[in-house]
Amino acid sequence: MAITSRSASSAVADATTVPTIGRLQRPFELVSIALTVWCILFGAPGARAATPADVFVVAQSLDDLVSLDPAEGFELSSVQAFSSLYQRLVQPDRDEPSQLQPVLAEGWESGARTLTFELRRGAQFSSGNPLRPEDVIFSLSRAVKLNRAPAFILNGLGWTAANVDASLIKLDDRRVQIRWSSDLGTPVVLDILTAPVASILDERAVLSHELRADAGNGWLRGHSAGSGPFQIRRYIPREALVLDANIRSPGDVPLLKTLIIKNVPDAATRRLLVEVGDADMARDLGPDQIEALNGKTGVKLLQFPSATIHYLLLNTANHQNPALANPALWEACRWLIDYDGIANKLLRGQFQVHQSFLAAGFPGGLNETPYHLDVARARAILERAGLGHGVRIRLSVFNQPPYGDIAQSLQATFAEGGITLDILPAEASEVYSRVRSRSEDAAWLYWVPDYFDADSTASAFASNAEDGTNSLAWRAGWRITELSAETRAAALEQNPQARAALYRAIETSVQRSSPFVIALQARPGIVVRSSVNGYFQGLNADMAYYDRVTK
């Protein structure tokens, strides 16, 4: 419509003859009125140069946020908020995440595929309702029965809507027992219970807002009923999430009174807000914004490694392109990525080179990086395998930064090695759809663990039950009976050192020869005002801790 009206106006203007009329007598009255209005407007006071003392303002994009119900929300923004709003029975220690801390539980006892938790004495929710075994049973069974995005994490315990009630038992007023049927050792089960989907809700508060048998889902999308350090005062979709300190939280009371997470969709605007002081923190800044703020007074850069890894998936199930199933091609691809150039020059420090599926910092993580860009070696490998005549691969990538840049770098170096990459940018869900249906040649993807345990990632990369269930190995068409058995055995192992050793062996195997070329680990930069202290972010997406922040 805008185009139509513009064309119309220009057409009329062009067709107009230009007769003359004489001098107006009071033309400048209009101008002076306009100028006066202008001056009044510009005379209006600008925004204050700092946020209120007891309020912490975060500028980030909240456009991804669909739901603040922990049984449903699975986006970065909601998962980051859950650690402020809810607590689990056990959670990773923030300083030493491989160690579990009892949070809403005081302790636990393990039996044969059972765990008995003793609930924390005196714990209560933000509503003032005390924590009861019924709340634990309600929260876990509700997440399974609701069956939203994160439900698969609890399904991993063998829980289904039909059997979950029988798997959660109230022993007395302070003890609750959980049972599972899957082949998982106690350490993995405890780690699964640290996932945000296992957050404990205030059953009475939630059910008082139930509508049309939705188990309070509609209400929880924009409200909270937890025991975390904060509670939702107000959630305005696509605008802001306003949290108040929860003085009843069983943990430490937050040092801040109010936390405002503002949706500022444009990264350049986020940068200006934190630079001026109208935001105390700006997230999701690109390399350009971070460089522009570098060395500016009043702000400082924080960098926390994240467990997000970026990798190339080659679909060996695509029989139209048989080269994809050739291990020589997998190996050549490993020597055709400019790891250092992408991490340090292209993405300017927002990523680090990492070549195994467990992120650096994870128990069992393998930090060796044996591969670098070596075109001659890749060419030789392809020649030996009879692929020297050239290979053509369609590469699906997300149509957002920085994926286009990464794909172009891959395209250039792969071309030198004799592999032609046809880049197919698409919306994220379209790329996922192609990968899930195994219709693509290759895709550049990222992986975020669902809970802080090696099994979350290992069961995706190194386990293929050949039934199509949620495994990256299945999506790559990678048949690995032995490796899958090793992955299952590692999940059953109780001894932490022995488990870590098993995972290192599996990682080495995947690193050396698999249709996955793992290349980068994210290390996002967060810019805060210089006076801000106490913010900490762990490896996993849910480990964003605001409760000790001061400014």
Added chain:
Amino acid sequence: VTRHLGLLRTALFGFAGLAATLGSLVFVTFALSSLSPIDPALQLLGDHASNASYSQVRHELGLDLSWPQQFARYVIEVAKGDLGISRSTGQPVREDLERLFPATFELATLAMIVATVSGIALAGLSVRHPNGLLDTCVRVISIVGNSIPLFWLGLIALFVFYARLRWTGGAGRLNDAFEYTIDMKTGLVLIDAWRSQEPGAFQDALAHLILPTLILASYALGNVTRLTRAALLGEAGKEYVTLARAKGASETRILWRHLAPNARGITLTVLALTYANLLEGAVLIETVFARPGLGRYLTTALFAADTPAILGATLLIGTCFVAVNGLTDVAVKLWDPRTW
């Protein structure tokens, strides 16, 4: 009586036009949404979800139904007044629109007022000496207003007037000290800030509105000035103007009493078209200034294949378009002496 009958007929045609336009809009938008390669269930769930969750969500969204069934279901729900739940905000579309439309309406209306006043003033000034210095400046201003990308202009304006000079407010609608304490009863931030009686709230709302209003107005100004100027110049060469001048009428009188009434049909039409465009929401301005609004709501919904939100917003925008056009037709007829 004839005139009233004419108006009645216009109103009836208006309603029929509204119904036909909205019906077609829903049909076409629904059809286009179904052609989108985006899988709404995957968009909602991400790629880790199990196949069982995927199937359940597809069923709940009605994606397992045939296209005509999905369409019929939607139309029946809309007829009942239910626009559905947005898949990307998780909230009822109706609530989303009720919250966002006042913000868009406020920004668009203020921008339109600024563009109308300054556009007509500039057009009036420029007809003094067509092709003279002032006229050239006005034409340059209007072309610049139409051709500079709003996104870029917004960022530069924020950088200069907010970050460097600190003359204006930055992103958002209010300072955080007020934003979440003021009761947004009307959704119009100026009115709500005024009613709150919080010291400084109104000025703060104004400070946050200046830049987006002026930038949006600069875009609208281009249309208004060029067309008003062209309409005035088109009339200026006619005999009745020469006659008026021969009778000794002042140039101000000639402009406002003789030229303006004859040019107002075109001016009114261009104002209405521009205003209707602004009511669609200005996605780039809303993005740069982090302001809520229909434009960004619709754009985000499009990227998420959020059909209920897309359809709801399209219906609202369509209604605005038809209403503004209808009112303009009536206004032009009422104002045109030949129809009296």
